[in-house]
Amino acid sequence: MLDKSSLEFLERLIITPSPTGYEAEGQKVWREYVTEFADKTESDTYGSALARLTVSNDVPTIMLEAHADEIGMIVQHISDDGFITLNKLGGSDSTIARAKRVTIYNKRGRVSGVVGNTAIHLQDTKNGGGKQPAWKDIFVDIGVSSKEEALELVQIGDPVTYTDEFDFLSDEIITGRALDNRIGGFVIAQTMKIIKRKRKDLKVNVLALNSVQEEVGGFGARMMTYRHMPDAAIVTDVTHATDTPGINQKEHGTVKLGDGPTVQHGGANHLALVEFIEDVASKNNIQIQHEATSIRTGTDTDSIFFQQTGIPSALISLPLRYMHSPVETASLKDLEDLISLMAETVLAMKPDQTFSV
Ligand SMILES: [Zn+2]
Numbered sequence: 402m403l404d405k406s407s408l409e410f411l412e413r414l415i416i417t418p419s420p421t422g423y424e425a426e427g428q429k430v431w432r433e434y435v436t437e438f439a440d441k442t443e444s445d446t447y448g449s450a451l452a453r454l455t456v457s458n459d460v461p462t463i464m465l466e467a468h469a470d471e472i473g474m475i476v477q478h479i480s481d482d483g484f485i486t487l488n489k490l491g492g493s494d495s496t497i498a499r500a501k502r503v504t505i506y507n508k509r510g511r512v513s514g515v516v517g518n519t520a521i522h523l524q525d526t527k528n529g530g531g532k533q534p535a536w537k538d539i540f541v542d543i544g545v546s547s548k549e550e551a552l553e554l555v556q557i558g559d560p561v562t563y564t565d566e567f568d569f570l571s572d573e574i575i576t577g578r579a580l581d582n583r584i585g586g587f588v589i590a591q592t593m594k595i596i597k598r599k600r601k602d603l604k605v606n607v608l609a610l611n612s613v614q615e616e617v618g619g620f621g622a623r624m625m626t627y628r629h630m631p632d633a634a635i636v637t638d639v640t641h642a643t644d645t646p647g648i649n650q651k652e653h654g655t656v657k658l659g660d661g662p663t664v665q666h667g668g669a670n671h672l673a674l675v676e677f678i679e680d681v682a683s684k685n686n687i688q689i690q691h692e693a694t695s696i697r698t699g700t701d702t703d704s705i706f707f708q709q710t711g712i713p714s715a716l717i718s719l720p721l722r723y724m725h726s727p728v729e730t731a732s733l734k735d736l737e738d739l740i741s742l743m744a745e746t747v748l749a750m751k752p753d754q755t756f757s758v
Pocket of ligand 1: 582
């Protein structure tokens with residue numbers, strides 16, 4: 402069970418803004434927490450952060466990876482009367498933006514805004530009534546009446562997130578903005594915590610990598626993987642829970658909230674490493690679900706496995722409802738099981754561990 406201080410860290414990590422390309426604040430929170438469970442931490446030039454537990458130079462190095470960034474928006478344009486047009490950072494959904502509170506971040510601090518929603522009484526087709534808006538149709542009101550006033554508070558290029566934060570729907574179900582994938586950073590940090598405690602059983606070196614810029618193409622993971630070339634990688638991200646109304650499970654697979662982390666098969670997922678993980682799950686009575694990867698996993702796994710001469714990689718995921726929205730919803734039971742699965746997998750590896758097909 403996750404203790405109180407772990408849950409406090411989870412909440413702090415999730416509410417700290419970390420939009421793609423602007424992850425420094427969230428990375429600071431992560432690195433400060435994980436320092437206690439690592440021999441060493443470091444960051445690279447774009448801000449990906451890494452924590453390391455070293456056993457010896459003669460054993461394989463296993464990388465645990467998550468991405469630190471969240472989708473968001475960016476200030477694109479300011480009109481003469483002070484309304485702000487946004488563009489997306491990563492896969493932000495413009496059709497859910499209206500009538501939300503947003504926060505704009507810059508060196509001077511935080512600016513609150515609301516995304517304008519023309520009253521239902523006043524809507525006509527000219528102002529977007531009844532239409533799914535694109536980002537160019539969205540405007541943010543920050544309570545000013547001119548471009549000059551707006552420019553005293555914000556600049557073109559400032560990052561933006563929804564203001565929604567963290568909450569419990571029940572003892573087990575959490576909801577918030579940016580569970581994708583701040584919760585992955587939490588998973589690899591908690592895994593380090595467990596491994597550090599069981600250090601006498603650890604036979605391999607461990608790198609925990611919290612990468613920047615996944616949501617725009619998996620770039621942070623590429624930089625750090627190329628630099629460190631681990632012998633295997635276990636990646637964690639969120640995946641679509643498909644157990645809510647209106648989702649075609651024949652098309653998208655069956656994944657249920659609360660039925661455990663998922664193991665992915667196909668694509669970048671290395672057969673022998675996946676089998677190793679399934680074996681660990683079975684020995685430790687951890688319930689897992691299965692997902693098929695058709696072409697790409699859509700995660701940092703795709704950026705990691707093919708670096709240089711190839712790295713056996715596997716993706717284990719947390720089921721998530723309402724991905725890329727401010728009400729992303731997940732189960733703490735799945736979260737705990739995912740952490741156990743990752744930690745037990747690392748602890749099961751031998752000093753001469755290899756993976757081949
Ligand atoms: Zn993600």
